[in-house]
Amino acid sequence: MDYLPAFEHKGSGVPIVLLHGFCGSRRYWYDVLPVLSSHYHVIVPDLRGHGSSPVSEGTYTMERLADDTLALLDRLKIEKAFVFGHSLSGYSTLAFAEKYPERLLGFGLVHSTPLPDTEAGREGRLKAAAQIREEGVQAFVDGLIPKLFAPEHRTSMEQKVKAAKDMGYATSAEGAIGCALGMRDRPDRTDVLMRTDLPVLLLAGELDEVIPEERRFPVAHANITAVTLPGVGHMGMMEDPARFADEIAAFIEKSRGNEGA
Numbered sequence: 001m002d003y004l005p006a007f008e009h010k011g012s013g014v015p016i017v018l019l020h021g022f023c024g025s026r027r028y029w030y031d032v033l034p035v036l037s038s039h040y041h042v043i044v045p046d047l048r049g050h051g052s053s054p055v056s057e058g059t060y061t062m063e064r065l066a067d068d069t070l071a072l073l074d075r076l077k078i079e080k081a082f083v084f085g086h087s088l089s090g091y092s093t094l095a096f097a098e099k100y101p102e103r104l105l106g107f108g109l110v111h112s113t114p115l116p117d118t119e120a121g122r123e124g125r126l127k128a129a130a131q132i133r134e135e136g137v138q139a140f141v142d143g144l145i146p147k148l149f150a151p152e153h154r155t156s157m158e159q160k161v162k163a164a165k166d167m168g169y170a171t172s173a174e175g176a177i178g179c180a181l182g183m184r185d186r187p188d189r190t191d192v193l194m195r196t197d198l199p200v201l202l203l204a205g206e207l208d209e210v211i212p213e214e215r216r217f218p219v220a221h222a223n224i225t226a227v228t229l230p231g232v233g234h235m236g237m238m239e240d241p242a243r244f245a246d247e248i249a250a251f252i253e254k255s256r257g258n259e260g261a
Contacts, residue, residue: 006052007045011037021087025051031241049175060178065092084108108201125184141168150207150233199255
């Protein structure tokens with residue numbers, strides 16, 4: 001049987017898919033969903049092995065996750081959509097743009113990068129997989145999630161940090177390990193950004209300690225919109241949902257306005 005992730009969708013109009021990051025869930029988007037779904041058809045899935053989605057064993061390559069997004073679009077009979085990938089899902093969104101550009105109206109990397117892991121980063125993926133095997137997902141998530149928020153938000157947004165941890169606890173060990181290994185193996189996809197004629201959004205957080213500044217905007221073209229959200233870390237959709245939703249909507253409307261240009 002073909003794989004299909006768990007998902008929700010709401011609203012009507014131009015379809016947009018919001019893909020959450022590592023050890024997250026579709027609930028990452030709940031703060032921005034009411035605003036965006038009042039204008040667009042918003043689809044929010046759980047990644048393979050995350051949230052309520054089925055689990056499979058082995059490495060979750062970015063191509064495999066891209067195929068999961070394709071299966072979802074096919075299930076909903078959506079010919080073309082905007083796809084926005086947060087962090088890990090930025091990597092799979094680039095794989096999708098490389099494999100299935102004809103299914104996209106445009107795409108975005110949210111707190112992500114087209115660059116591959118550094119050697120230190122690749123080693124960190126192995127350590128993460130080992131920790132999850134030995135200690136379980138909860139211990140890993142407890143260490144991971146606070147680092148995703150801007151330093152001051154770790155205390156001022158304590159309830160949101162807790163909520164993000166709770167979402168992370170629903171990740172299966174197989175899913176977390178599979179994604180960690182898939183991220184480790186991903187190639188450099190800067191060339192996808194360089195070649196595409198599609199509208200692209202690169203959305204970064206000013207205080208993001210996961211994606212350093214030099215890795216956020218490696219390509220500058222007329223079709224690429226680069227935005228830095230002030231005062232947020234790696235979780236802009238939770239840290240400043242109003243501004244985040246505004247930037248997504250502005251990008252979509254700009255892209256639609258350029259269709260006939």
